[in-house]
Amino acid sequence: MRRTGLKLATGVAAISMAAMSFAAQAQDLTEVTLAIPSPSGLGYFALYNAMGEGYMEEEGIEVEVQSVNGSAQVLQVLAAGQAEFGHPGPGPLLNARENGEDIVYIYNYFSTSQFSLVAETGSGYTRPEDLQGKVVGVGTADGAEVAFVRSIFDAADMQEGEDYSFITIGEGGMAVAGFAQDAIDAYASDTIGMATLRLRGVDLVNLTPAEFQTYFGNGYAVTRAYLDENRELIEGFGRALVRGARFGANPENLEATLDHAKIGNPQLLEDRDFARALLQTYIIRTAPAHPEHGYGYQHPDSWQNWHDALVTSGDLEAPMENLADAYTNEFIDVWNAE
CATH class of the missing domain: 3.40.190.10 (Periplasmic binding protein-like II)
Incomplete structure (x- = not known):
């Protein structure tokens, strides 16, 4: 009986140690909030693949996704420090910068117009x-x-x-x-x-x-202050996103990608055929516009086109002196390294 009790005690101790180890790992995860302008699970398939396949966890990151109403609110949440990452459009971001908010595009997600x-x-x-x-x-x-x-x-x-x-x-x-x-x-x-x-x-x-139709769409952005203070975390965040995008682009992973998208919006997956067709469209629109640079790359000419169009339309009151401050490609090589 003593030996049985010893085995039981040893088993309980092992379970307790495993639980403590798991809790310690969970505590090591850095929690970040991502503000997105709509609740689409399919549109953010790379993110939900990165979460569902465990890529974010491998980078030590836990993402809480918050859906708000449009890019303007995404930028307001970022500026207020209520989210670490946001997913605004380039036009609203330039408007915010004109109004004094130092918010920076770090990852061009929708590489062609959405x-x-x-x-x-x-x-x-x-x-x-x-x-x-x-x-x-x-x-x-x-x-x-x-x-x-x-x-x-x-x-x-x-x-x-x-x-x-x-x-x-x-x-x-x-x-x-x-x-x-x-x-x-x-x-x-x-x-x-x-x-x-x-x-x-x-x-x-x-x-x-x-x-x-070549104008790029929404992408990932952070404040300048957050970028300067959290470069390693941003490297991990983007690396997980690229892995999620590559996973989704593989036709063999189409059904798994649909399943992961339920994390963001399960209702959108109720019509599986519609969801499958829509996902394939998103995969096309998020493929690198400049494959030689990889996922997330932002071409200066594309930003200039957006800028000039917004100045012409009056959405920007005047040309910006330092347009290049609105975006950065400094993480591209790290994110796309295999």
Whole structure:
């Protein structure tokens, strides 16, 4: 009996030691908050792969994701110190910098435009100029899609309030209702918005000129102060993201990636076929625009194009003296090293 008791005690001690070891490892994780402008699990597939496959944990990081309403709120949360990482659009970020917030893009996630100017098929509209005097719906009043579409109209020499107007109608079903009720003639849509509209039976024609389809979309950003004080953590965060992106880009991991996306938004995975098609679109839009540099790279010319378009549209009051301060590529080589 004594030997049995000794074995039991030894087993309990081993379990206790294992529990203590696990707790110690959990305590070693650095908790960070990431603010994102929408609750899409599929759009952030690289992040949720990095979480689901344990890449973030391997880097000693635990990520809490908080969804807010649009890029402007993402930047407000960052500036207020309520999140360490954010996922804003480039237009709102430059607006924030113009207003004195030193926030820096560190990772270009949506390497090609995630926004489009769309109208209903059969409407007769084939280009932005056809929307003279028309109403364009937007999801949020100050979202990145607004600056993007306004730049399209500026290039067509069309002025907001004179040649066209915006109306904030929301996303998803609200956009469907906007078309059904003839409240809008066109819509400034992101990838999931287009997929949702088509799923609900709204056939769309894309009015986005070819030159605007190359504008990059939302990416990861931090404050300058956080960057300066947490370089090693940022290295680990980005390294895990790149591993998550590569995992998702492998066709063999498509179903596993869909499963991991449930971490962010399980409802979006209820229609598996729709989710699968949408994910494949996201994989294309997040593939490196400059493969020689790898994931996350930000081309100076792309930033200059965004900047110039925003100055022309009036979203920036004046040209920025130090545009290069708005972004950094210093972590790219570390993140993409194999």
